[in-house]
Amino acid sequence: MAQRILNGDVLASHGNVAGRKAMVSILEAGLQAADPYNNTRRLLQVEGRRLVLATPEFEPRDAPLSGPVVIDLDEVERIYVVGAGKGIQRMAKAIEDALGERLTGGVVIDKHGLPLELTRICVVYGAHPLPDEGCLEGCRQILELARDLTPRDLVFTVTGNGISSLLTLPAPGVTLDDLRRVTHMMQIERGVPTGELNPIRNHLDQMKGGRITRALRPARVIHLLAWDCRDYDWLVGSNVWLHTLPDRSTYAEAVAMLRKWDAWDEAPESVRAHLSRGDLATETMKRAEFDAGQERIFGVMPESLGMLPTAAARARELGFDAYHLLSGMHVEASQYAIVNTGIARNVESAGEPFTPPCALINGGEMVVTVGKENGIGGRNQEFALSAATHIAGSPHIVIGSVDSDGTDGPGTQLVEGCEGIPSLAGGIVDGYTVQEARERGVDLAEALRRHDTTPALCALDSGVIASHNISMNDLTVTLIMGRK
Numbered sequence: 085m086a087q088r089i090l091n092g093d094v095l096a097s098h099g100n101v102a103g104r105k106a107m108v109s110i111l112e113a114g115l116q117a118a119d120p121y122n123n124t125r126r127l128l129q130v131e132g133r134r135l136v137l138a139t140p141e142f143e144p145r146d147a148p149l150s151g152p153v154v155i156d157l158d159e160v161e162r163i164y165v166v167g168a169g170k171g172i173q174r175m176a177k178a179i180e181d182a183l184g185e186r187l188t189g190g191v192v193i194d195k196h197g198l199p200l201e202l203t204r205i206c207v208v209y210g211a212h213p214l215p216d217e218g219c220l221e222g223c224r225q226i227l228e229l230a231r232d233l234t235p236r237d238l239v240f241t242v243t244g245n246g247i248s249s250l251l252t253l254p255a256p257g258v259t260l261d262d263l264r265r266v267t268h269m270m271q272i273e274r275g276v277p278t279g280e281l282n283p284i285r286n287h288l289d290q291m292k293g294g295r296i297t298r299a300l301r302p303a304r305v306i307h308l309l310a311w312d313c314r315d316y317d318w319l320v321g322s323n324v325w326l327h328t329l330p331d332r333s334t335y336a337e338a339v340a341m342l343r344k345w346d347a348w349d350e351a352p353e354s355v356r357a358h359l360s361r362g363d364l365a366t367e368t369m370k371r372a373e374f375d376a377g378q379e380r381i382f383g384v385m386p387e388s389l390g391m392l393p394t395a396a397a398r399a400r401e402l403g404f405d406a407y408h409l410l411s412g413m414h415v416e417a418s419q420y421a422i423v424n425t426g427i428a429r430n431v432e433s434a435g436e437p438f439t440p441p442c443a444l445i446n447g448g449e450m451v452v453t454v455g456k457e458n459g460i461g462g463r464n465q466e467f468a469l470s471a472a473t474h475i476a477g478s479p480h481i482v483i484g485s486v487d488s489d490g491t492d493g494p495g496t497q498l499v500e501g502c503e504g505i506p507s508l509a510g511g512i513v514d515g516y517t518v519q520e521a522r523e524r525g526v527d528l529a530e531a532l533r534r535h536d537t538t539p540a541l542c543a544l545d546s547g548v549i550a551s552h553n554i555s556m557n558d559l560t561v562t563l564i565m566g567r568k
Contacts, residue, residue, distance in 0.1 A: 088115040088490070089509075091549045098545060099516040103482035103563055106402050107512050110443065110561050111484050111548070114395035115509075118488035118556040120244075120310045123384040124178035127308075133157050135183070137306070142382040144313035153306065153380055157186060161236040165190035165205050166226045166300070167308075167328070168251040169244025170212060170489045171554035173201040175310060175384065176242055180204050191229055192242060193222035193250040197491070197507070198552045213271055213494060214264045215252035223253035223291050226299070233303040241296070241328045244310035245489070245555030248282055248325055253290040255358055255366065262352040263288060269347055272494070275453030277414040280341050282324040283333035286368050287359060293324075293331030294369025297379065305379045310554050312390070313383030320371045329381070330374040335362035391488060391559045392447045399443035404563060407438055410446040417450040417463045418532065421470035424562055428481050429474075431564045440480065444562040452493065452535060459536025460505060462493020464558055465547065468511030469537045471562075473528055478515030480565040486510035486548050489555035509550035510558075511541045520544055 089095070089112050096104040129136045138152035163186060165176050176192050180202060190205040195212050208222035233239065254263055266284060270276040286293040297305060307328045313319060323329050339359050342348040348356065387393070396406035409427075424444070431438050438444070450463040464485035475481045486492070486509045521528050524543055531540035541547035 086551065088112060088551045088553070089548060090551060094545050095512050095548065099520065100479070100482050100514040103514055103565055104512055106404070107482050107484040107561060107563060109402065110395050110398045111486050111559060113398035114391040114559040115486065115488060115550060115553070117389065117391050117394035119174055119553050120384050121174045121178045123389065124175050124308065125182055127382055127384055128179060128182040130182060137380075137382065139382070141386055141388070142313065142384055144319050144381055144383065145315040147316040147381065148375065149378065149380055155238065159236070160238045161234065162188040163238045163240075164188055164229060165192065165240045165242060166229065166296070167242030168193035168222065168247045169242070169310060169554065170195045170246030170250070171198060171552055172242050172244045172310070173198065173207060174554050175244065175308060176205050177201045179240055179242075191222060191225045193219060195246060195250065210250045210252070212246045212249040214267055215249050215260065217260065219250050219252040220254070220260060223251060226296065230299040233300060235302050235304065237303040239300050239303045239305045241300070241305060241307045242310070243307065243326055243328050245557065247327055248278065248285055248292065251291050251296065251327055255288055255290055258288050258354050258358055262354050265352055266355055269350055270345060273453070273455055274345050274347065275416065275451040276345055277451060278449070279324055279414070280344070283337040283341050284359075286324060286331050286333055287335050287338040288355060292327045292368070293333070294327065294329055294374060297328050297374070297377070298369060301377060307379055307381045309381065309383045310385050310556065311383050312385060312387040313381060319381065320374055330371045331368035333368070335359055335367070385556060391556055392445055395559055395561060396443065396445050399445070399561070404441045404443040405438065406443045406445055408445050410448060414448065415450055417452050417467040418470040420450055421467050422474060424560070425471050425474035425481070425483070428483070428562050428564050429478070432478060432480050432566075433568050435567055438564070440564040440566050442564050444564075446560040447557055449557045454535045457535050459531070459534040460539060461535050461537035462487065462508070462510070464492045464510035464560070465508055465537035465541055466532065466535065467560065468513045468546070469528060469540060470532055472513035472517040475513070475515050476518035480515070480568070482512065482514045482563045482565070483561070484510065484512040484548070485558060485560040486550065487555070487558055488553065490550040490552040505538060506542065506547065506549050508538050508541060508547040510548045511537070511546050512548060513546055517544060517546060
């Protein structure tokens with residue numbers, strides 16, 4: 085695969101040059117591991133007239149249906165691919181390449197701005213994090229495809245991060261603008277984690293929460309997830325965002341979440357009315373209904389092959405002891421920067437709790453609560469720029485943070501007049517960044533206050549520009565190269 089970080093030479097041309105070169109190499113390794121194409125091809129093996137799926141490490145533990153899937157292609161009438169996610173074409177492309185002319189077609193919803201990679205599967209582009217008409221059109225096309233499916237048809241669903249925005253079709257009586265308003269006031273203004281926003285979104289929609297799987301029955305369905313499956317009980321018992329699987333949340337929980345975040349009164353009237361009715365006839369799919377089907381699940385991005393262990397392995401090759409501190413974090417980016425740099429400064433000054441040279445590696449998905457501000461940026465950029473203010477003067481610390489899909493947070497999507505401003509994947513900073521900002525007239529405090537981090541990082545030649553791929557959350561690396 086081609087190099088994903090497109091401006092590595094610029095990023096490593098100033099400041100702590102040795103540390104920045106190492107950081108670019110480590111982040112590049114992690115970003116390469118975030119591509120699901122190879123694992124999807126590994127899963128799908130065509131042997132003559134048979135399609136075989138036999139990769140145990142991609143299956144959820146303790147699933148009621150498990151073991152190799154062997155499909156006689158002579159008994160299959162049509163094969164389709166449907167799904168949604170940022171960069172989801174990488175999974176769909178692997179299916180296209182594996183099946184060739186045996187593939188009938190399909191519909192996937194990808195994020196605006198990503199290149200067209202598919203030839204047999206229709207790609208509809210939609211907006212993220214706030215859905216647009218393209219998201220709705222993609223859902224309509226999926227439902228039209230599902231209208232005449234039979235048990236002789238085979239459907240692969242492909243699911244990745246970003247599906248909660250891209251797979252959007254409002255419930256009757258709720259408008260697209262209503263959904264956009266709810267998402268903006270919760271996720272953008274208040275920084276609500278996805279796990280607490282999705283009970284609301286799931287109950288304002290016709291596709292989320294397993295409803296897409298209802299529509300695809302009675303076809304034979306195989307769910308492919310750009311994720312680590314872990315175990316079956318976790319997947320089907322606690323899920324609110326893998327929308328081809330059952331949903332644990334309820335209408336009552338959706339109402340409770342709006343009230344918890346002091347947003348009930350601010351929500352559109354149609355939203356409050358729909359959630360208050362709590363019509364059980366339109367409830368999301370629950371586990372019992374899902375278990376009654378015969379769908380199979382494969383997670384093609386197991387953690388053992390993911391960004392974090394791959395980045396850690398590259399760090400070790402470069403001479404750093406690597407420590408995986410956190411994954412699945414949902415914290416304010418600027419606040420986490422304080423914690424992370426506090427650990428790094430202690431390692432640098434006291435050699436505790438780790439001995440340098442070392443790399444501290446984290447994953448998950450940070451949040452940024454912007455309130456009414458309207459800057460250009462994202463969580464990885466905010467983390468990096470905030471971290472720079474806490475490591476000023478350090479000769480040994482370098483920090484980098486990127487979003488695997490190549491576009492960090494909203495970026496330029498929610499601000500008019502962004503021509504010429506790149507949508508960054510993240511940023512790299514070091515102990516010299518604050519001094520460079522002074523010399524170049526960049527006000528870091530103002531950039532952080534306004535959440536306007538992209539222009540600041542670009543002015544400092546510290547914004548990571550990367551090619552697009554699927555979304556697998558964030559990769560954050562802190563290098564401590566020596567002792568003070």
